Amino acid sequence: MKPLRLTHEFVDYIPEQLDAGVLYVSLRFTTVIHLCCCGCGSKVVTPLSPGDWRLTFDGASVSLSPSIGNWSYPCRSHYWIRDSTVRWAAQWTPKQVEAARARTGQSGQRGSASKSRGPAARLLQRVLRWLRP
Numbered sequence: 001m002k003p004l005r006l007t008h009e010f011v012d013y014i015p016e017q018l019d020a021g022v023l024y025v026s027l028r029f030t031t032v033i034h035l036c037c038c039g040c041g042s043k044v045v046t047p048l049s050p051g052d053w054r055l056t057f058d059g060a061s062v063s064l065s066p067s068i069g070n071w072s073y074p075c076r077s078h079y080w081i082r083d084s085t086v087r088w089a090a091q092w093t094p095k096q097v098e099a100a101r102a103r104t105g106q107s108g109q110r111g112s113a114s115k116s117r118g119p120a121a122r123l124l125q126r127v128l129r130w131l132r133p
């Protein structure tokens with residue numbers, strides 16, 4: 001896929017109708033939202049915080065870091081936004097998806113299973129009961 005130029009708009013509130021190729025930057029909500037650059041129309045929300053994404057604005061163009069990995073969407077697109085230009089990255093492999101899920105704690109499988117059973121979980125519950133007033 002060829003590089004794609006994006007524009008950006010600083011907004012207070014995210015508009016209901018999003019245009020493709022526009023990065024909507026809400027400083028009020030420290031969030032950037034755009035339609036997936038592959039053209040699938042999925043809304044991609046990238047919260048801005050030290051643990052999430054970082055927005056760089058040089059007065060003319062914007063960059064987002066780290067890359068945008070839409071592994072939860074059917075298109076599984078993966079790209080960088082650098083100087084308001086989309087740089088396509090390699091598609092996510094199932095292994096990378098797994099790693100990303102584990103990193104962001106969105107797996108929901110391993111985490112919740114270990115919490116509900118096993119001696120460690122029972123011990124944790126007991127400790128929590130002690131801690132409660």
Ligand SMILES: [Zn+2]
Nearest residue numbers: 036038040075
């Ligand atoms: Zn897409």
